[in-house]
Amino acid sequence: MSNLLAAYDRSRVPRYVQVASVFRQKIQSGEWKPGQKIATLEQLQREFQVARVTIRQAVELLSQEGLLGARRGSGTFVAASPPARQWLTLEATWDALVESVKANKPKVINVKRQAPPPVLKAGEGHPADRYVAIESIQDRDGQPFSVVDLRLAKRVFDKDPKLFVRSAALAALDAIKGLRVTAAHQRLTIGSASPEIADRLKIGIGAPTLESHLVVLDQHGIAIYVADIIYRSDSIVLQIDLLNRS
Amino acid sequence: MSNLLAAYDRSRVPRYVQVASVFRQKIQSGEWKPGQKIATLEQLQREFQVARVTIRQAVELLSQEGLLGARRGSGTFVAASPPARQWLTLEATWDALVESVKANKPKVINVKRQAPPPVLKAGEGHPADRYVAIESIQDRDGQPFSVVDLRLAKRVFDKDPKLFVRSAALAALDAIKGLRVTAAHQRLTIGSASPEIADRLKIGIGAPTLESHLVVLDQHGIAIYVADIIYRSDSIVLQIDLLNRS
DNA sequence: CTCAATTTGTTCGTATGTATG
DNA sequence: ACATACATACGAACAAATTGA
Secondary structure, eight states, X not given: OOOHHHXXXXXXXXXHHHHHHHHHHHHHHTSSOTTOBOOOHHHHHHHHTSOHHHHHHHHHHHHHTTSEEEETTTEEEEOSSOOOOOOEEEOOSHHHHHHHHTTOOOEEEEEEEEEOOOOOOTTSOBOOSOEEEEEEEEEETTEEEEXXXXXXXXXXXXXXXXXXXXXXXXXXXXXXXXOOEEEEEEEEEEEEOXXXXXXXXXXXXXXXXXXXXXXXXXXXXXXXXXXXXXEESTTEEEEEETTOOO | OOOHHHHHHTSOSOHHHHXXXXXXHHHHHTSSOTTOBOOOHHHHHHHHTSOHHHHHHHHHHHHHTTSEEEETTTEEEEOSSOOOOOOEEEOSSHHHHHHHHTTOOOEEEEEEEEEOOOOOOTTSOBOOSOEEEEEEEEEXXXXXXXXXXXXXXXXXHXXXXXXXXXXXXXXXXXXXXXXXXXXXXXXXXXXXXOHHXXXXXXXXXXXXXXXXXXXXXXXXXXXXXXXXXXXXXTTEEEEEETTOOO
């Protein structure tokens, strides 16, 4: 085994939190099965090269999350039915994406009728004359899972303002007649939550996020839809059919 | 402005680390430009609602990373040329993916001629008779960026064992004659690094990772290639053309 | 049933890190 | 830089519950 102590120090996260995140992963991956008794504190202490109290703190943390339960004299056990993770599937094709966002009812936070144009990189088309900005939060089961900062070409927005505010803009785009989408491109990266985002997604500041930069072009190569979408990183799955036979 | 103090407490990461991660994001996103003078400690202290020393600690952390520099009496400045991030683009179509991995020279850590079959979920095809396991690390510029845990159908592996060990297995798959790939599916999630992975990728334990579960089926629906690939989450971009007109 | 071994829970002392004013 | 308070981390010891011989 390699040098664990050096690994702990590569991060400034408290050790018991690091240990807890390893435990959590083991439970969620199924390496530790529901109801199973895990190793004793002493064994774990040796395995993770930390003090017993530190293991205890990690166990304590996961007990609060409902993933572990410790019983004095008998041992520590994985919960019989650990809280199931609610996965949210991100789609990687236009049709599937539009279909999946139809169910969304965004909470609109802010609408600016006159907004500065979005920053477009090479290959992201030409800017429209004017843009409208729409900020919104997407929920599922009352839990926020993404924050959307959208620039929409005003010309497009004006075709049906209410529709764009009431429903997911992508679905609205698809529904509008006489509009031809000729290119749609998504760029995904992993970032960390700013204070505003952390507040809106109910996650910690600096917690990992999945950031999507989504650009849609019309038949003239004009960027009519430019969104920066930030998802909470737990509970997000991206499914990609590499051969595109849907 | 919302309640920052509650947001800090949602995470057990030290405050100055949280503040530092916000600063880092501002620099990397370009909101704070190279060479620019940032706000004074007093202003930042008010904005972030933390003590002065806490801001100082965050600045200190980023100074060590070469992103900030503080000069007594004059202020704190963004580095003139912050260390550029090396982006690694993940492709979302078979052809682009195969093309992109051709340049990879994996460091093979371990090869097992007889390995247990991979765990296949619904829609991931049928298992082959026998599998070979290959563990490897992918580097770029001497920096490890991913760890691959691969199960390869033995029948396929035996067609050219050296090729599979020497080059990226996906490219090798594509190169082998008489093999028809009929489906290839990728499932991406965001996870956290186990001690082993942390050690191999030179990141902190529990640091966010991008996990790819990649399954390739042959003409009989047999899962001939099943890989679990773990990437460091910084420096990864996923490009998706939603309309597939490449 | 009793006893001893096992296992978690709790506390003490100490040192260092974090956070505030 | 200082004073203060609390969190983290370690090692060690002891208490309390459980188990099985």
